[in-house]
Amino acid sequence: MGPLHRCHGCGPLHSAAEELLDTADELTRLAARRTDACPVPWGVCPEHGATLRSTAGRCWCTASDCLRRWFHDRLGEPCAEPVTHRVIDADGDRIDFCDGHATDARARILGATVIPLC
Numbered sequence: 001m002g003p004l005h006r007c008h009g010c011g012p013l014h015s016a017a018e019e020l021l022d023t024a025d026e027l028t029r030l031a032a033r034r035t036d037a038c039p040v041p042w043g044v045c046p047e048h049g050a051t052l053r054s055t056a057g058r059c060w061c062t063a064s065d066c067l068r069r070w071f072h073d074r075l076g077e078p079c080a081e082p083v084t085h086r087v088i089d090a091d092g093d094r095i096d097f098c099d100g101h102a103t104d105a106r107a108r109i110l111g112a113t114v115i116p117l118c
């Protein structure tokens, strides 16, 4: 068993196993997300909508009567709030949002209809 023989094939096998692990990680992460989670790829204040500011990994709501703070960059992370509203835009496209994103959509999307889901 020379060094060439010992190493033959182990490199590719190793990286394939790593890829499998990565994939499994990804699947676990996706499965952990609620199926009814808001699809928007950034966070909002659950009450005020797109009022967040973030710096240095912290995040806060800028509404004057809101005391919400997060010690992570909520603004830069996918929204994981449960969907509570259906927003239908002027073209009839519909998408389900959480409280905060529905508030934002109501203010931002012209002609949008926002319907509570429950």
Ligand SMILES: [Zn+2]
Pocket: 045, 046, 047, 048, 049, 051, 061, 062, 063, 066, 067, 068
């Ligand atoms: Zn707020």
Ligand SMILES: [Zn+2]
Pocket: 038, 039, 040, 044, 079, 080, 081, 097, 098, 099, 100, 101
């Ligand atoms: Zn949301």
